[in-house]
Amino acid sequence: MTLEEQKTLAAAWFKNLRDQICAEFEKIEAEAGGSDTFKRTLWSRAEGGGGEMSMMKGRVFEKVGVNISTVHGEFSETMRKEIPGATENSKFWASGISLVAHMCSPLVPAVHMNTRFIALGNERSAECGVRNAEESISHSALRIPHFWFGGGADLTPMFPVEQDTADFHAALKAACDASDPGYYEKFKKWCDEYFFLKHRNEPRGVGGIFYDYVHSGDWQNDFAFTQNVGKTFLEIYPQLVRRHRAEKWTPEQREWQLVKRGRYVEFNLLYDRGTKFGLMTGGNTEAILMSLPPEVRWP
Numbered sequence: 001m002t003l004e005e006q007k008t009l010a011a012a013w014f015k016n017l018r019d020q021i022c023a024e025f026e027k028i029e030a031e032a033g034g035s036d037t038f039k040r041t042l043w044s045r046a047e048g049g050g051g052e053m054s055m056m057k058g059r060v061f062e063k064v065g066v067n068i069s070t071v072h073g074e075f076s077e078t079m080r081k082e083i084p085g086a087t088e089n090s091k092f093w094a095s096g097i098s099l100v101a102h103m104c105s106p107l108v109p110a111v112h113m114n115t116r117f118i119a120l121g122n123e124r125s126a127e128c129g130v131r132n133a134e135e136s137i138s139h140s141a142l143r144i145p146h147f148w149f150g151g152g153a154d155l156t157p158m159f160p161v162e163q164d165t166a167d168f169h170a171a172l173k174a175a176c177d178a179s180d181p182g183y184y185e186k187f188k189k190w191c192d193e194y195f196f197l198k199h200r201n202e203p204r205g206v207g208g209i210f211y212d213y214v215h216s217g218d219w220q221n222d223f224a225f226t227q228n229v230g231k232t233f234l235e236i237y238p239q240l241v242r243r244h245r246a247e248k249w250t251p252e253q254r255e256w257q258l259v260k261r262g263r264y265v266e267f268n269l270l271y272d273r274g275t276k277f278g279l280m281t282g283g284n285t286e287a288i289l290m291s292l293p294p295e296v297r298w299p
Helices: 003-031 131-136 162-177 183-194 219-246 249-270 273-280 287-291
Strands: 037-042 049-056 061-074 092-105 110-120 145-155 207-214
Touching: 003 049, 003 061, 003 092, 003 110, 003 219, 037 287, 049 287, 061 287, 092 219, 092 287, 110 219, 145 162, 145 183, 145 219, 162 183, 162 207, 162 219, 183 207, 207 219, 273 287
Parallel strands: none
Antiparallel strands: 037 049, 049 061, 061 092, 092 110, 110 145, 145 207
């Protein structure tokens, strides 16, 4: 299979996953007596490619965005220093899905999920690829295209529930184990370290998994893993929403939810790699910042 064929398959999967997630979230709104649906907005990127924003504001989801994009072009001098292999090969292609949900009820956890496929260069087929990111960097002089999967999912409850956390992690572990028994512990640790607010010395939420530069040498397995992450999210998160959406909450709990959202804003603007990547590659600003909550408060 050539790299171009792999790009086509990956981009089609992200679009299909977007459609499935939006349909399920609209179903949850309907179950709660709402009639809100996703509003979709296409956008294009002058340097190449574009994407589609899907946004919904309802009685269960205060604000949820499910965005897809497929962009290509050349990294700026500054961005080349941020991406392994980009200093030798600045041309890139990237496709993915990004989701953030902020809930009306402070008892329903906020959530983030994204998966992506990135390729540098296009002069050789994917069969010529090296086995992992570290080897890719060390062999950059060979002009072999670098390509990898990345992404993850993490949960941010305002009031953590032990069973929710256990169920969320168990589901992600099963998705990891299907591809590699060593993935879960590695990617859970990476998530815990990544989604940590250093300036506050506190985690953003209860974690999940975070992965990048996944290139095992078996593209089909790597693709299947990324697909499983998306499928697992689609299965487990709606369960958590339905578990808590009808529970009564107090003004004090809502106040804490708004304060906790402030931590979300701080992380995304100070540390988030996806935000940085989007802004530094000329992405759509509204799509990039869709992760920010509709209402937030700092004490």
